[in-house]
Each structure stands twice: as structure tokens, then as C-alpha cells.
Amino acid sequence: MEVFKPVINVVLSECPGEISLGIMVAGCPYGCKGCSYKSLEKFGRVELTLSMFEEELRKYHNQATAVVFMGGCWLGNELTVYLERSKSNGYKTCLYTGLKNIGEIEPSIIKNLDYCKYGRWEGIPLAEKNSNQRFWDIKNNTDLTYKFQIGK
Numbered sequence: 001m002e003v004f005k006p007v008i009n010v011v012l013s014e015c016p017g018e019i020s021l022g023i024m025v026a027g028c029p030y031g032c033k034g035c036s037y038k039s040l041e042k043f044g045r046v047e048l049t050l051s052m053f054e055e056e057l058r059k060y061h062n063q064a065t066a067v068v069f070m071g072g073c074w075l076g077n078e079l080t081v082y083l084e085r086s087k088s089n090g091y092k093t094c095l096y097t098g099l100k101n102i103g104e105i106e107p108s109i110i111k112n113l114d115y116c117k118y119g120r121w122e123g124i125p126l127a128e129k130n131s132n133q134r135f136w137d138i139k140n141n142t143d144l145t146y147k148f149q150i151g152k
């Protein structure tokens with residue numbers, strides 16, 4: 001899996017209620033206008049192997065609670081393995097994807113997800129009430145988008 005450097009970013013606001021390890025996966029094919037990932041190219045890319053990944057999971061064990069993959073739904077089986085490893089190491093999992101609805105995500109991925117933010121970038125962030133994007137609790141089949149909009 002090719003990711004932008006640094007391999008891991010500890011993030012607090014991408015997944016409500018969790019301290020997350022954010023992984024920015026390179027090569028998203030959707031090409032949304034205004035995609036912020038383009039600005040990450042200047043930091044370079046690295047091949048994230050499973051052994052590197054597990055080392056990071058061990059390093060942050062007891063500190064972080066979830067792993068968030070951003071941009072990787074199209075990786076199919078490869079992403080599934082990384083999600084499975086996250087869960088077997090005690091982390092919750094979250095996917096940020098440009099797919100337009102949950103039904104488009106492969107079943108092997110869904111099975112290993114706790115949360116998912118879906119929807120292309122159309123210029124209106126999740127924190128705005130008229131955003132096209134949604135943040136979903138997969139296990140409880142519940143829309144949690146409102147958690148990003150509290151105080152709006």
C-alpha cells in the first residue's frame with residue numbers, strides 16, 4: 001500500500017470519540033476538484049508494508065484506539081488485510097472514501113469496518129449541514145454525521 005509521508009499521523013477529530021492513527025493512502029483515482037491530498041505530494045510517498053504497519057500499531061498500543069484509512073476503498077483485498085490486522089491488534093477501524101454510498105464498498109471491507117465517511121469532495125465539509133458527505137457507524141447502522149456539526 002503506497003502512502004504519503006509521514007506514515008502515521010495521530011489525529012483527534014477524524015473519528016469522533018477515538019484517538020486515531022491516520023494513514024493517507026496515495027493514488028486515489030477520483031480526482032475531486034480541490035482535493036487536499038494533492039498538497040501531500042510534496043512530502044513524498046512510501047510503500048507501507050504489513051510489517052511496518054504492525055510495528056506502528058504496536059508502538060501506539062494503549063495510546064490510540066482506532067486506525068483511519070483515507071482514500072483507500074479501491075484497494076480491495078489489500079485494504080482488507082490491513083483492516084484485519086488493525087482489528088486483531090485491538091483497534092477500531094475507519095475508512096474515508098470517495099464512494100457515493102456504503103453499498104458500493106466491497107463486503108470484505110465493510111465486514112472489517114467500524115466507521116466510514118463516504119462521499120466525494122464537493123467543496124462542503126462534513127461539519128456543514130448541507131454537506132453531501134456522511135459519517136456512518138457501520139456496526140450500529142447509524143448516521144453519526146451530526147457529531148461533526150455540533151455547535152453549527
Ligand code: SF4
Pocket residue numbers: 028029030031032034035036037070071097098099119120121
Ligand atoms: S475522494 Fe478524497 S482523496 Fe479522492 S480525490 Fe476526492 S477528495 Fe481526494
